[in-house]
Amino acid sequence: MKGMMMHRPLKIADLITFAADTYPAGEIVSVRTEGDIHRTTYKETAGRIARLAHGLKALGITESDRVATLAWNGYRHFELYYAISGIGAICHTINPRLSAEQMIYIVNHAQDRVLFVDLTFVPIVEKLRPHFPADLRIVIMTDRAHMPETTLEGVLCYEEILDGQPGEMDWPDFDEDQAAGLCYTSGTTGNPKGTLYSHRSTVLHAYDMCVTIPRVLNEGSRILPVVPLFHVNAWGLPYGAPLSGSSLIFPGGALDGKSLFDLMDREKVFSAWGVPTVWIGLMNEIRQRGRIPEGFGDIVVGGSAASRSLIEAFEKQGINVCHAWGMTEMSPLGTQCNLPPEMADLPFDQRIDRKQSQGRRIFGVDMKIVDDAGNRLPHNGTTPGHLYVRGNTITSGYYEDPEASKPVFDKEGWFCTGDIAAISPEGFLTITDRSKDLIKSGGEWISSLDLENIVMSHPGVANCAVIAVPDAKWDERPLLIVQPSDEAQPQKEEILCHLAERVAKWQVPDDVVFVDALPMTATGKVSKLTLRKQFPEAPHDA
Numbered sequence: 001m002k003g004m005m006m007h008r009p010l011k012i013a014d015l016i017t018f019a020a021d022t023y024p025a026g027e028i029v030s031v032r033t034e035g036d037i038h039r040t041t042y043k044e045t046a047g048r049i050a051r052l053a054h055g056l057k058a059l060g061i062t063e064s065d066r067v068a069t070l071a072w073n074g075y076r077h078f079e080l081y082y083a084i085s086g087i088g089a090i091c092h093t094i095n096p097r098l099s100a101e102q103m104i105y106i107v108n109h110a111q112d113r114v115l116f117v118d119l120t121f122v123p124i125v126e127k128l129r130p131h132f133p134a135d136l137r138i139v140i141m142t143d144r145a146h147m148p149e150t151t152l153e154g155v156l157c158y159e160e161i162l163d164g165q166p167g168e169m170d171w172p173d174f175d176e177d178q179a180a181g182l183c184y185t186s187g188t189t190g191n192p193k194g195t196l197y198s199h200r201s202t203v204l205h206a207y208d209m210c211v212t213i214p215r216v217l218n219e220g221s222r223i224l225p226v227v228p229l230f231h232v233n234a235w236g237l238p239y240g241a242p243l244s245g246s247s248l249i250f251p252g253g254a255l256d257g258k259s260l261f262d263l264m265d266r267e268k269v270f271s272a273w274g275v276p277t278v279w280i281g282l283m284n285e286i287r288q289r290g291r292i293p294e295g296f297g298d299i300v301v302g303g304s305a306a307s308r309s310l311i312e313a314f315e316k317q318g319i320n321v322c323h324a325w326g327m328t329e330m331s332p333l334g335t336q337c338n339l340p341p342e343m344a345d346l347p348f349d350q351r352i353d354r355k356q357s358q359g360r361r362i363f364g365v366d367m368k369i370v371d372d373a374g375n376r377l378p379h380n381g382t383t384p385g386h387l388y389v390r391g392n393t394i395t396s397g398y399y400e401d402p403e404a405s406k407p408v409f410d411k412e413g414w415f416c417t418g419d420i421a422a423i424s425p426e427g428f429l430t431i432t433d434r435s436k437d438l439i440k441s442g443g444e445w446i447s448s449l450d451l452e453n454i455v456m457s458h459p460g461v462a463n464c465a466v467i468a469v470p471d472a473k474w475d476e477r478p479l480l481i482v483q484p485s486d487e488a489q490p491q492k493e494e495i496l497c498h499l500a501e502r503v504a505k506w507q508v509p510d511d512v513v514f515v516d517a518l519p520m521t522a523t524g525k526v527s528k529l530t531l532r533k534q535f536p537e538a539p540h541d542a
């Protein structure tokens with residue numbers, strides 16, 4: 001027998017309509033690319049979103065069309081999130097840090113119809129335009145007065161798309177499984193892979209985060225997403241904040257410690273969310289000034305492992321650190337490490353020990369760890385295994401990529417995270433290693449295999465490997481280890497130049513180590529495990 005309750009589809013537009021009705025004064029404050037600060041409310045924003053949605057329809061955008069964004073965190077980007085998905089189209093956020101090759105691939109793979117671009121990124125689009133679909137429309141996210149000189153033909157101006165459109169919208173109903181957002185993960189080898197979020201998964205994720213992190217997501221709270229809107233929906237904050245009545249403070253492109261400190265101080269930010277690298281910059285600023293920003297009480301740190309010293313430094317300043325783990329494919333939240341009340345009175349060191357773990361699962365995410373043969377391992381806190389997840393906010397396959405989708409699900413349909421982890425009897429997850437061959441630098445992926453392929457094309461190289469070494473600022477940096485071909489004596493600089501011509505600058509390793517022979521595994525692969533042991537850190541002359 002079925003229950004007899006109404007079935008209304010879960011829709012993203014309902015989040016902003018709810019916020020406008022219930023928290024009309026909830027704020028969105030943005031540092032604009034034009035250089036000033038912009039302030040608005042959920043109520044005003046809902047009106048602008050309606051105007052933008054009408055404008056998108058006037059441009060010919062219809063259900064399931066992909067509309068791309070290349071933009072910082074700001075109110076216009078937020079408006080796009082809602083207007084695009086509200087009319088049933090798909091908001092495809094593009095990471096501006098991708099290499100030219102990857103960006104060209106994803107715009108063509110997604111078959112984007114319109115690309116919304118912030119002033120800062122216009123030069124990137126000018127360079128890549130010839131490689132994008134011929135009929136792609138480009139909109140610059142500013143007003144007429146700030147429109148730049150550009151070689152791009154037929155560009156549109158964001159504010160002019162809103163001009164004259166009605167400030168109300170009867171948001172259409174569609175199946176809650178309708179696609180709403182698309183985010184490519186650039187991590188692995190080969191081409192980037194797209195995670196296609198639905199209205200249902202997005203709204204459920206917003207509920208999940210509000211229920212799991214009520215300390216931060218509540219009415220009147222002021223939250224700074226340093227985590228970009230172009231990376232996994234800024235960890236869900238554009239949805240969780242309006243649902244809970246929290247205000248959003250968007251930092252634009254200025255993410256250095258000083259700019260963040262000033263913004264947080266002025267706007268009385270309570271909780272700031274981002275990758276460890278960002279918090280190292282902020283902590284330096286806090287130390288220099290000898291105080292924390294006014295109103296500051298909490299950080300959510302994830303995307304890479306937060307070090308003990310980082311957690312300790314913030315906790316010593318009285319700032320609660322919530323270490324979180326997740327993935328693009330998980331919307332992204334998987335676990336969070338706010339401590340339960342029974343651990344609140346633990347001695348400081350023991351609390352920090354706990355906080356170094358990635359914490360407990362959020363509602364809706366099931367986790368299991370298995371051995372190489374797929375057998376379940378105990379949750380005893382000490383036995384590590386391959387971490388698999390399942391739930392309503394987790395991908396069921398990559399967008400238009402059956403080849404890449406196949407290997408990441410097991411027989412029971414669980415998704416393989418590529419992380420190695422142990423789970424304690426109390427449910428605390430500790431990530432111990434990664435089985436995927438990747439480096440995460442400043443929150444961004446670098447594919448070691450891609451770098452290796454390029455280096456191998458250098459005539460002086462017989463074999464090579466790229467491994468991650470810990471870095472105080474970027475968490476990890478790539479270290480290149482080269483076995484020269486017989487007689488060749490390639491110079492460090494020429495190999496790095498060879499790479500620099502082919503990948504983004506920040507992906508180029510900081511150093512090259514030459515060895516006579518690389519260690520091999522039984523199956524004839526370079527043993528990265530051995531190399532990691534051999535080079536636990538960057539060589540001292542790096």
Ligand code: AMP
Nearest residue numbers: 302303304305324325326327328419431
């Ligand atoms: P992405 O899809 O780019 O967000 O990357 C997800 C991956 O980042 C995870 O599978 C982990 O390898 C890594 N990651 C994210 N958060 C953490 C964390 N708190 N500790 C360790 N690794 C993390």
